[in-house]
Amino acid sequence: MNDPSDLSTGEREYLLAFADDEHLVGSRHAEWIGTAPFLEEDLSFCSIAQDELGHAIALYDFLTDDLDRFALLRAPEEYRSCVLAEASCAPWDEALVRHWLYDEAESLRWAALETSRLAGLAALARRVEREEAFHLEHSRSLIRRMLHGPETARATIVDALVRLLPIAQSVWDPVEGEADALASGLCSMSSRQLGEAWSGAINALLADCAVPPSEVAAAEPSGASGSSRLRRSDGFAAYLARLQEVISIEPTATW
Amino acid sequence: MKTYEVFLKKAGKDEFQHAGSLDAPDDAMALLYARDSYCRRGEGDQMWLVERSHLLVADETILAVTHDQPHRHNDGSVIAARRRAQREEVTS
Numbered sequence: 001m002n003d004p005s006d007l008s009t010g011e012r013e014y015l016l017a018f019a020d021d022e023h024l025v026g027s028r029h030a031e032w033i034g035t036a037p038f039l040e041e042d043l044s045f046c047s048i049a050q051d052e053l054g055h056a057i058a059l060y061d062f063l064t065d066d067l068d069r070f071a072l073l074r075a076p077e078e079y080r081s082c083v084l085a086e087a088s089c090a091p092w093d094e095a096l097v098r099h100w101l102y103d104e105a106e107s108l109r110w111a112a113l114e115t116s117r118l119a120g121l122a123a124l125a126r127r128v129e130r131e132e133a134f135h136l137e138h139s140r141s142l143i144r145r146m147l148h149g150p151e152t153a154r155a156t157i158v159d160a161l162v163r164l165l166p167i168a169q170s171v172w173d174p175v176e177g178e179a180d181a182l183a184s185g186l187c188s189m190s191s192r193q194l195g196e197a198w199s200g201a202i203n204a205l206l207a208d209c210a211v212p213p214s215e216v217a218a219a220e221p222s223g224a225s226g227s228s229r230l231r232r233s234d235g236f237a238a239y240l241a242r243l244q245e246v247i248s249i250e251p252t253a254t255w
Numbered sequence: 256m257k258t259y260e261v262f263l264k265k266a267g268k269d270e271f272q273h274a275g276s277l278d279a280p281d282d283a284m285a286l287l288y289a290r291d292s293y294c295r296r297g298e299g300d301q302m303w304l305v306e307r308s309h310l311l312v313a314d315e316t317i318l319a320v321t322h323d324q325p326h327r328h329n330d331g332s333v334i335a336a337r338r339r340a341q342r343e344e345v346t347s
Contacts, residue, residue: 038256040277040288047291134287141284 006118010180012063013080014187015121017175017229018109019059020081023071025102026052027243028089037092044138048099051131052106058124068255072247076237077230083170086233089160093146097160100139101168104201107132108194117185140205147209161216165202172198173227258307259285261292263299271303282306 007015029049036042057067064070084102089095110132113125146153172195181187206216247253256278262271274293279285285304294302 040279040292044288044291047295138287145280
C-alpha cells in the first residue's frame, strides 16, 4: 500500500488522469470479451484489457485506500479520463485502432515515469513497460497487416483512423497538475513533448503502410490549454452507471 | 490464417508437451497469440510453434503393423509374475 499523503494536489491530479485513462480503456476493451472476431484475438485483447485494468489499480493505489469506491463510485465530473479512453468503439476495427493509438501514447507516458521521484512509481513504470512492449507489438502487427491487406481491410482501418485520430489528441490534454508533477520530478516529460513523440510514431507507421496524411486527419499534438479532461464525453454518465451496476447492488460488500 | 501447433516445456527434465493449436495470420502474430492463449500464467519456460502444414503425419498403413506385434508389448507383467512366484517360494 502506498501512502497517498506522499503526493501534492497537482501530482494527484496528474496520476488520476493517467489512472482514469487506464481504467476506462481497460473497461472498454473488456467489452470485446467473447465477441472479438476470432478466438485467439479475443483472448489476447481481453488479456490486454486485464493488463490495463491492472495498471489502473496500481495507479489508483497511489491515490486511495478504498479502491473500489474510488474507481467506480465517483461522480462523473470527478473523473479525469480523456475522450479517446472514454469513447465507445465499434465495430472491431475501431477498437483495434483505439488500442493502437492509446498504447503508443501509454508506453510513452510510462517511460516519462521511469525516473519518477516516487520510487514505487518508477518501479511500477519499469514493470509495466515490459507488458506495454507486447501491447504495442500486438496492435502494430495487426494494424500493419490490415493496412497491407485487401482493400476492404485497409479501408476499415482508414475509416477508423479518420474518426479516432482527431479525438486521440485528447490523450495529450494536460491536467493543471501536470506543472506540479513536472516541477517535483514525479514525471519527466510534458504532455506536449510526449505528444510530439507520439505523432512521430503514428505518422511513421502510417507512412510505412503507404497511408498519406491527406487520407486521415493529421496527427498533430493539440497543445491547447484548458483541458478537455475536465469535461466528460457524451454518454459517459450512462457508461459509468453500467460499470457501477454490480457494486451498486451492495456497495459495502468485500470482494 | 494459418494453423499452428503449440508446445510448452517447463524448466528441468520435463519434455516438451503439446499444449494446443491456434490460428494466426503470420508467424509473429502466432507467437503473440500462443503466449496469450497457452502461456499467460507462466505455464512454460520454453515454447515451440510449428505450422501444422509443416508436420509430417504418419498414415494408418505405417502404424497398423505395430498393433499386431505382441512380442514388442513388454509391459513387465511376465517378469513381475515370475519374481512374485520366486519371492513366495523363498518365504514359504
